[in-house]
Amino acid sequence: MPTDATLVTAVRADLMWLLTAWRQLLFSSESNRHPVRARWSPQTTRERVGFWVWSALGAVLIGVTYPFVVAGFWVRYVTHRLNQVATGLGLLALLAAVGVAWSALTALAWGQLPAAGFKAVLTASVVATGSAGLAWAAARTGGRRVTFVVAYPFAVAAIFLPPVTAALFSPTLGEIILPRSTSLAAWILDNLLVVGNLSTVIRQQFDLSGLAFVAMWSGLAAPIGWLLGLLVTLANAVRPRDGGR
Template structure:
């Protein structure tokens, strides 16, 4: 147990050192992983330069302390997303599309022949399946293009869209689902307006532009507006974990 604790503490120390070295490298050259190189870590050769160097180093300590929990969250998310990414890679784009069509087709058939009490169930699930399939295909396709920028900017947001948008689209075709999904969306929108947009002065503009009541398309726009920023945050957290804790 003690050896395990030492391993955890050693890993945290390594993370913090890498983060501080990365912070230093924002301004100064040859800071990250430079201790074991021939030239070593670069340091200024003047008193004023050294004072500024130490000041920048001191400022980085609380910054690193605040950011490190995000690194741990990113490492956890990276583990989860790479399990999904590995499955998607093995299936390929065609395989992901076919799997989605089979799953959602089975659900639509179930709604059609077994769940007649669910008003509009077949159409709702069929349309939701189409949205999920297209979103999943876009996520896998943009991920296959390669490059961290494309993955963060497009693949993660489309993956979030595949998760969040189908229930909302289904609710627009089924009164039974609408009675559950749409009021929850309104409650979430009110919370976002009061706690996220109001402090920055954007609540009035969004509430006037996207009135949810009675406008089905605005529910779709709302969840797209949630899915994309959430996907960007997820991608940035995973990228931060890659920077601090490389898997290689």
């Protein structure tokens, strides 16, 4: 584990690299006309004002963006570890491990939920296991682009689908998952789907209850997966790592 001093040094290096890259968008860091002078520096008052205004704007943008870079580092670390485990296990062993994990939830549903709930959780567990297999296959054979487009959404679906399904029939899980899902849906409608009357139409046409929660999280698997992929891409842009996805 990195020490606090190492972490501070890495963050400072990232911020300086980002600020330097931002400055180079308008101000060249090298001077081909004057090879003795390695770095460009402003010469006139206009250049100095422009340089520092551009630097200040970059500092603000970097300050806003860098927390997402840090999140990308964490997502990249987790996905790298999971990829190592999946690679070590192989596809069949991975499917067996995921199947065993969700089978435990299915077995719990057998004694706690009605027959319809048990069948729903069983179906969701089978779909989640298949999604994990597809995520593995996409990540191993498709390269970074296919990993971003396909693997991340399938991995998110494999994680969320069985618990959400079980929450429809389990009062304990339902009290935790369903109200938060409803709040998330309301936030998305109020803040993201505000084009025209789209949010109003969705509220009038759809009732968020029952299997609509499963449909909601199935639909969110793709954008959530792509968001995680974007965070990893941003982290790779700031601090690349060979073979990282």
